[in-house]
Amino acid sequence: MNSTPPSLHCVAIDQGCLLRPRGRWCIDNLELLDRLLRTTPVPHDCRVRIDASELADLDSAGVMLVVNRLRAQGVVWPNIDLVDFSRHQLALIHLVAERLDARAQPRRRTSAMLPRLGRKAAEMLSDLVAQFVFFGRIVEAFADVARRPRLLRVREFTAQLEAIGLNALPIVVLMTFLIGVVFAFLLGIQVQKFGANIFIADGVAIAIARELSPLLTAILIAGRSGAAFTAQIGAMKVTEEIDAISTLGLSPIQVLVLPRLLAIIIAMPLLTFVGDVMGVLGASLVANAQLDVTYYTFFERVKSALPASTVWFGLAKTPVFAAAIALIACRNGFAVQRDARSVGEYTTKTVVQSLVAVILIDALFAIAFPEGGL
Amino acid sequence: MTPARASDAILQVAGLHTHLGDQWLHRGLNFSIGRGEVVALIGGSGTGKSVLLRHCIGLTRPSQGKVKLFGENICELSRERLNKVRSRYGVLFQEGALFSSLTVAQNVAAPLNEHARLPPRLRDELVAMKIRLAGLPMEAANKRPSELSGGMKKRAALARALALEPELLFLDEPTSGLDPISAREFDYLLRVLCDSLGLTALMATHDLDTLWGMVDRVIVLHAGKVIADGPVKEVAEIDHEWIRKYFSAHSGYR
Numbered sequence: 001m002n003s004t005p006p007s008l009h010c011v012a013i014d015q016g017c018l019l020r021p022r023g024r025w026c027i028d029n030l031e032l033l034d035r036l037l038r039t040t041p042v043p044h045d046c047r048v049r050i051d052a053s054e055l056a057d058l059d060s061a062g063v064m065l066v067v068n069r070l071r072a073q074g075v076v077w078p079n080i081d082l083v084d085f086s087r088h089q090l091a092l093i094h095l096v097a098e099r100l101d102a103r104a105q106p107r108r109r110t111s112a113m114l115p116r117l118g119r120k121a122a123e124m125l126s127d128l129v130a131q132f133v134f135f136g137r138i139v140e141a142f143a144d145v146a147r148r149p150r151l152l153r154v155r156e157f158t159a160q161l162e163a164i165g166l167n168a169l170p171i172v173v174l175m176t177f178l179i180g181v182v183f184a185f186l187l188g189i190q191v192q193k194f195g196a197n198i199f200i201a202d203g204v205a206i207a208i209a210r211e212l213s214p215l216l217t218a219i220l221i222a223g224r225s226g227a228a229f230t231a232q233i234g235a236m237k238v239t240e241e242i243d244a245i246s247t248l249g250l251s252p253i254q255v256l257v258l259p260r261l262l263a264i265i266i267a268m269p270l271l272t273f274v275g276d277v278m279g280v281l282g283a284s285l286v287a288n289a290q291l292d293v294t295y296y297t298f299f300e301r302v303k304s305a306l307p308a309s310t311v312w313f314g315l316a317k318t319p320v321f322a323a324a325i326a327l328i329a330c331r332n333g334f335a336v337q338r339d340a341r342s343v344g345e346y347t348t349k350t351v352v353q354s355l356v357a358v359i360l361i362d363a364l365f366a367i368a369f370p371e372g373g374l
Numbered sequence: 375m376t377p378a379r380a381s382d383a384i385l386q387v388a389g390l391h392t393h394l395g396d397q398w399l400h401r402g403l404n405f406s407i408g409r410g411e412v413v414a415l416i417g418g419s420g421t422g423k424s425v426l427l428r429h430c431i432g433l434t435r436p437s438q439g440k441v442k443l444f445g446e447n448i449c450e451l452s453r454e455r456l457n458k459v460r461s462r463y464g465v466l467f468q469e470g471a472l473f474s475s476l477t478v479a480q481n482v483a484a485p486l487n488e489h490a491r492l493p494p495r496l497r498d499e500l501v502a503m504k505i506r507l508a509g510l511p512m513e514a515a516n517k518r519p520s521e522l523s524g525g526m527k528k529r530a531a532l533a534r535a536l537a538l539e540p541e542l543l544f545l546d547e548p549t550s551g552l553d554p555i556s557a558r559e560f561d562y563l564l565r566v567l568c569d570s571l572g573l574t575a576l577m578a579t580h581d582l583d584t585l586w587g588m589v590d591r592v593i594v595l596h597a598g599k600v601i602a603d604g605p606v607k608e609v610a611e612i613d614h615e616w617i618r619k620y621f622s623a624h625s626g627y628r
Contacts (some may be wrong), residue, residue: 030496061541064503099506249507264496339474340519368616 004056005029008036016046016079022054025062029043033062045073045367053084065094070231093190134331138261141253156259164260165267169274173222176213176275179245180282181299183212188291197291201301204283209306213275214259215362218321222298222354226329228351234343242334252334261326268322269315276311317365382408383442384542384574385430390439393426393625399437401598407591409541412568412575413586417595418616423427424468426595427546430576431465432456438474443542461489463542464535468550470527472519478505478530479515485537508533509563525556529563536567542570545577549584557581561588582621 007025019042025033042048048070053057071079077097082090145151187203222313233256236242245252287293293301332346332353383406392400399422402607407413415423426433429441434447440447443459451459472481482501486492492500505515508529519527529549535543548564549557565588579585585592585606592609594602596616602609610621 027490030490030492030500034496060503060536061500062508064500069497088570088572092572095566095570096503096507100503117402133401339518341475 002232006033006036008033008040010042013049017043017048019048020051020064021050021052024055024057025055025066026057026059027061030061030065033065034069036222037065039355041306042070042073044076047079048075049081049082050085052086052089054111055085055089057086057289058092060092060096067093067097067100071259073300081278103120120172125129131154131327131331135327137253138257141251144251144254145258146191148352151254152262153255153259156255157263160259160263161214161267163228164221164264165270167269168221168224168267171224172217172271172275173278175216176220177207177282179212179216180279181286183207183279184283184286185290188286192291193294197293198297198301200287200291200293201284201298202305204274204287205280205302205306206310207282208279209276209311211314211362213279214272214314214318214321215277215358217268218318218325218358218362219355221271221322222325222358223351225264226230226350226354227281227347229326229329230333230336230347231343233330234336234346237334237336240336245320256328256333257326260330261323265319266321268318272315272318273311313369314365315356317362320361320365321358325354328354328357383511384409385445385576386442387426387430387442388440388442390429390436390441392422392429392565393437394422394425395472395544397617400595403595404598404599405441405603406598407574407576409458409574410568410572411590413563413577413591413593414589415576415578415593416585416620417624418620421595422544422598423595427544427576427578431463431544432460441589461485461538462540463544464538466531466545468529470531472517472527472531472534474519477516477518478510478522478533481519481530482533482537485534489538490621499627504533504536505530507536507567509559513522523562524551525553528552530559532563532567536571539571541572542575544605545575545579545580546580547617548577549579549581554583558583560584564588575601582623 004023004031006021006025008022009020011018011020018039023029050066067077071077082093083092134261184200184204188197188200191197191199191203233242236256242252242256245255284295284298287298288295332350336342338348378459386406387403390400390403391398393509400609403426415426417423423456425434429436430443432443432451435449438490441449446459448456448459457578472478473484479498480502483497486497486500490497502512502515510526510529510533514522514526516532522530545564552560557628559584561584564575567573577584577589589606591598591604592602592606594609594617596614601614602612602617611615
């Protein structure tokens with residue numbers, strides 16, 4: 001196939017010049033052809049004759065190169081005579097030359113620092129506005145449900161409750177139990193130094209009920225259910241299911257968001273409470289094995305050291321976490337565009353944003369109620 | 375145009391059977407396509423046109439039988455050889471299948487980046503030419519597929535399919551989802567490109583206007599067999615129940 005390497009000869013004839021391309025003028029030789037055409041000077045003020053008698057093969061890439069390079073040298077198309085081309089090659093040349101007529105190279109997308117910064121800032125601002133708008137639509141939907149409770153999708157709500165709450169139970173149990181064990185083990189080493197073994201119960205119970213269990217559960221749910229919300233709603237957006245819901249006269253917020261929001265708000269405190277119990281249980285094992293605190297003494301101590309108000313305080317934070325996660329996740333789900341990368345992008349966004357939100361809210365609670373429940 | 379002789383056939387399908395689910399979708403298909411022919415594959419929904427195209431492209435394997443592309447049986451080729459064959463044909467998928475995260479220009483450049491080692495300047499020049507060849511304005515080059523209309527998507531996908539100067543083009547319902555005006559324009563564009571670039575094309579289609587307007591030959595699939603193979607005029611005359619219904623569905627609406 002690559003028998004003769006392509007070459008180009010330019011000979012002066014009586015009324016102009018004669019170009020004699022040789023070999024394969026195809027895409028696989030494009031770089032070489034480009035060099036040939038650039039190094040062969042063609043006089044631009046006379047007729048140019050191109051003789052194809054020794055041309056082995058020609059494709060549209062080759063034609064493009066000839067047309068563009070000759071044009072760049074100032075040779076005008078009507079001044080070119082084509083000799084010995086086959087019918088197909090002539091058709092090809094005419095098509096390419098005609099299409100290349102109105103030529104404008106594609107502009108590259110600017111990626112300078114300042115415009116990017118500006119775009120990003122504008123994006124963040126519109127993101128924030130969109131978040132408020134979304135919040136408004138949810139409040140509106142809530143108001144509708146309050147007036148007509150039958151609007152609530154009970155089946156979707158219970159299905160979500162199962163997915164968010166029940167199915168997350170094993171992982172929540174495992175995680176908080178292990179955290180209880182680890183925390184008690186490390187704290188145990190410290191309290192042992194002071195001979196204050198019994199205080200293990202105070203430390204572990206308060207830390208788990210007030211901070212650890214709510215925060216860990218929220219982080220777990222943000223990664224597990226938040227990501228799922230965005231992916232589910234985003235995929236529905238891609239397949240136009242959301243538009244279908246709207247055209248049926250239903251509100252997508254009503255159908256998709258409210259059940260998820262309610263389910264996550266209810267599931268989160270429940271999961272957190274299970275987490276409280278498991279954490280303390282894990283700690284009691286360690287206290288019994290390592291610190292010679294019997295189960296009876298441990299739980300007696302927990303009973304007197306952990307006021308119910310601390311547990312309530314820890315649980316009271318969780319619906320706020322839950323609402324933040326659901327809002328962010330659903331909003332991002334609706335923001336998904338109709339392309340493949342978008343779903344992944346927004347799912348990532350959801351996880352990051354909701355983790356930040358959860359930790360921020362937790363910090364706000366700690367600052368606002370420093371004595372809360374203690 | 376007469377059916378191609380076996381010697382100069384670009385695509386040859388012989389004794390092809392496909393077992394899908396628990397039934398035989400294709401029961402011994404035989405046909406061949408010669409250089410420069412534009413052939414349409416018609417048949418009712420569910421007769422396996424798309425499946426057959428996927429066999430020909432080498433995405434799936436038939437249960438039995440041979441698919442020969444450029445004289446090589448693609449069912450038996452190693453991965454490297456198959457990839458080599460793959461750079462000799464272009465595919466236009468039904469929905470365009472443009473990469474949604476890339477611009478049109480990047481989409482067209484994608485096959486060039488993979489298979490042709492070109493300096494970026496030459497590559498961009500080539501991309502611009504292909505976009506113009508497919509009849510898109512240059513402004514479309516920097517748009518993403520989601521910003522394009524259905525017709526423009528098809529054109530962009532065509533530009534990508536043509537990027538590597540293929541000899542053979544597979545098209546799955548090239549005019550589906552287009553309005554009649556755009557569909558005819560697209561047909562015309564395809565015909566012009568096939569004639570000038572010397573392309574061979576095999577398309578699965580439902581569009582009767584495409585058949586009458588631009589196709590050299592029609593292959594009719596019915597009940598797992600090729601029941602007709604020839605120029606449109608001759609096929610339309612064949613006295614077979616499905617063919618009669620198919621072609622009269624056309625005149626009924628006129």
